[in-house]
Amino acid sequence: MELLLSGYMIYSLSFLLIYIALATILHLQFSITGIVNFGIVGFWGFGMYIFALLQLKLGMPFVLAIVLSCIITGIVSLILGSIILNLDDQAVLVGTLAFATIIEYLTTTEKWATNGVMGLGTIKMPFDFGPVTDLVFFLFILVCLVLLILYTAKLKTSSYGRLLLSIKDNEVLSRSLGKPTFRHKIIFFTFTCMLIGFFGALSAPLYNYIFPRMIGPGITFTIWIALMLGGRTRLLGGMVGVVATVGLFDYFIETVVPIPTEYAEMVPNFKFALYGLMLILILMFRPLGILGDRKREVKR
Amino acid sequence: MTLPTFLSSTLVLGLLEAAPLVLAAIGFTLIFRLNGFINVAFAENITLGAYFAVIFNSILGWNFYVSIIPATLLSGLLSVTTYLIIYRPAFRRGVGKTELIILSVGVSYFIRYAARILFGNDLFNFNFSSTSYLKVFGIGVTNIQLICIGLVAVISIGIYFFIYKTNYGEKMRALADNEELAMISGINPTKVSLLIWFIAGSSAGLAGLFYGTFSFVSSSLGWNLILIVIMVTIVGGIGSIRGALVASVFVGIITSAVNLLTTNSLYGEIVLLIIFIGILKIRKARV
Numbered sequence: 308m309e310l311l312l313s314g315y316m317i318y319s320l321s322f323l324l325i326y327i328a329l330a331t332i333l334h335l336q337f338s339i340t341g342i343v344n345f346g347i348v349g350f351w352g353f354g355m356y357i358f359a360l361l362q363l364k365l366g367m368p369f370v371l372a373i374v375l376s377c378i379i380t381g382i383v384s385l386i387l388g389s390i391i392l393n394l395d396d397q398a399v400l401v402g403t404l405a406f407a408t409i410i411e412y413l414t415t416t417e418k419w420a421t422n423g424v425m426g427l428g429t430i431k432m433p434f435d436f437g438p439v440t441d442l443v444f445f446l447f448i449l450v451c452l453v454l455l456i457l458y459t460a461k462l463k464t465s466s467y468g469r470l471l472l473s474i475k476d477n478e479v480l481s482r483s484l485g486k487p488t489f490r491h492k493i494i495f496f497t498f499t500c501m502l503i504g505f506f507g508a509l510s511a512p513l514y515n516y517i518f519p520r521m522i523g524p525g526i527t528f529t530i531w532i533a534l535m536l537g538g539r540t541r542l543l544g545g546m547v548g549v550v551a552t553v554g555l556f557d558y559f560i561e562t563v564v565p566i567p568t569e570y571a572e573m574v575p576n577f578k579f580a581l582y583g584l585m586l587i588l589i590l591m592f593r594p595l596g597i598l599g600d601r602k603r604e605v606k607r
Numbered sequence: 608m609t610l611p612t613f614l615s616s617t618l619v620l621g622l623l624e625a626a627p628l629v630l631a632a633i634g635f636t637l638i639f640r641l642n643g644f645i646n647v648a649f650a651e652n653i654t655l656g657a658y659f660a661v662i663f664n665s666i667l668g669w670n671f672y673v674s675i676i677p678a679t680l681l682s683g684l685l686s687v688t689t690y691l692i693i694y695r696p697a698f699r700r701g702v703g704k705t706e707l708i709i710l711s712v713g714v715s716y717f718i719r720y721a722a723r724i725l726f727g728n729d730l731f732n733f734n735f736s737s738t739s740y741l742k743v744f745g746i747g748v749t750n751i752q753l754i755c756i757g758l759v760a761v762i763s764i765g766i767y768f769f770i771y772k773t774n775y776g777e778k779m780r781a782l783a784d785n786e787e788l789a790m791i792s793g794i795n796p797t798k799v800s801l802l803i804w805f806i807a808g809s810s811a812g813l814a815g816l817f818y819g820t821f822s823f824v825s826s827s828l829g830w831n832l833i834l835i836v837i838m839v840t841i842v843g844g845i846g847s848i849r850g851a852l853v854a855s856v857f858v859g860i861i862t863s864a865v866n867l868l869t870t871n872s873l874y875g876e877i878v879l880l881i882i883f884i885g886i887l888k889i890r891k892a893r894v
Binding site: 387390396400401405406408412413524528531535572573577579580584585586587590591594 | 714720
């Protein structure tokens with residue numbers, strides 16, 4: 308119990324929750340609406356940096372900074388969405404990937420704002436409850452995550468959710484039935500990217516100091532492999548996937564398994580090589596993931 | 608800096624920048640044209656081409672120009688192997704277009720980090736027996752860079768003729784356009800596909816090798832390039848080798864112009880990516 312409540316455990320668990328949230332949002336974007344977002348880390352990092360800048364440079368209070376960073380992320384994703392969302396999947400994939408790369412580069416080059424590779428900090432926790440501050444913040448993230456999962460569950464059975472599913476399955480048909488598919492895609496994309504930005508802003512106080520290399524493409528890839536592994540069609544697929552990937556490697560192996568220090572720097576290499584292998588095997592042999600059915604969906 | 612020197616520097620540096628990109632874009636375009644998906648693992652083919660050359664040149668101590676040959680062949684073989692082990696079974700299992708891209712991202716991560724486990728995080732340099740510095744339009748270049756540009760020109764013209772003027776090139780284009788019709792006409796799809804993946808892999812390997820000569824070889828070499836290569840292919844016209852050539856040179860010149868005007872080389876890439884997103888929109892890219 309003492310180990311469970313120690314600072315490092317809470318810290319790791321908080322990030323596990325953030326990853327689960329991101330995988331759930333990807334489930335909303337990719338599995339429900341069919342938006343192939345390969346720039347998750349871009350929106351996440353954008354929200355994180357904007358939040359940090361608002362708080363550190365302009366001295367804004369926590370709530371105002373979080374609301375504003377969500378709004379700014381929303382505006383940026385609205386612009387990006389209106390450019391690329393009416394193109395096909397491959398163009399959306401490349402466009403979002405390019406966006407994430409631009410954000411990563413800008414955080415490096417714009418030293419006047421972000422301090423470049425030196426890092427931006429220190430971002431303080433929004434409240435101070437003495438020794439249980441981290442625990443309270445963890446619980447706050449947990450509440451946000453539960454709300455997100457409840458929303459996703461509700462959406463899947465609602466008529467709006469069915470509209471989004473129809474866009475994913477057959478956009479042309481949906482449009483010919485009179486649904487403004489492009490508009491719905493843009494609105495939903497903006498909303499979900501704001502959510503990503505929100506969780507990005509929540510990550511900033513966890514990190515204390517933020518660096519450009521934190522927002523590399525590895526995070527996007529991790530979220531994708533988690534969702535694919537867990538089961539992209541299932542509500543809890545993202546959660547299962549994150550526990551089986553991030554939970555296993557960043558949490559279990561790094562904290563519990565004793566690894567000699569000289570091999571410690573090799574762990575990420577093995578981790579990503581194994582992630583890659585897992586992704587290949589899933590797509591080949593079990594395309595709907597652990598929670599999904601064995602068979603590939605039949606296209607009619 | 609006066610305007611004429613700025614223009615000539617931009618041109619020379621731009622061509623230097625574009626030379627390996629042309630090869631990479633041609634290889635990427637070939638696979639894209641044949642199988643119709645964005646093969647992200649092509650990045651690792653570029654990286655490993657450079658690593659293969661490192662093995663022969665820096666580790667075994669062969670002459671740089673001699674080690675180009677086995678490095679190229681090995682990267683071609685790597686490409687064929689990924690096709691046979693992963694992509695062909697995936698096509699047969701009916702993996703969709705978008706899933707194929709995600710699959711190739713998985714392949715890319717697997718190969719990149721396997722290479723990092725094998726080669727470590729170190730940076731490698733090539734050993735050249737003789738390097739001399741020359742001036743072209745007032746820009747200092749090495750003889751090795753000039754030889755590379757010459758080789759790139761020869762190889763790209765060769766591939767171009769192969770695709771557009773020979774029997775095999777015609778077969779390949781037939782297969783890319785309509786597989787069933789091509790098979791009815793007696794074209795063996797396996798043989799032609801293997802050949803295309805081999806050529807694509809070899810040119811990727813060569814591209815990586817030439818990139819390595821300009822700076823150093825690391826495991827993220829290909830990954831840093833792949834976005835630009837994908838963009839060049841899409842912007843240059845879907846699966847058109849001519850378009851890819853023109854777009855690569857355009858990319859090289861824009862990058863070097865921005866780099867001359869600003870201090871940080873990342874600005875060049877940022878400008879390019881923004882231009883590309885704009886072009887995607889204008890062309891209404893139906894990839």
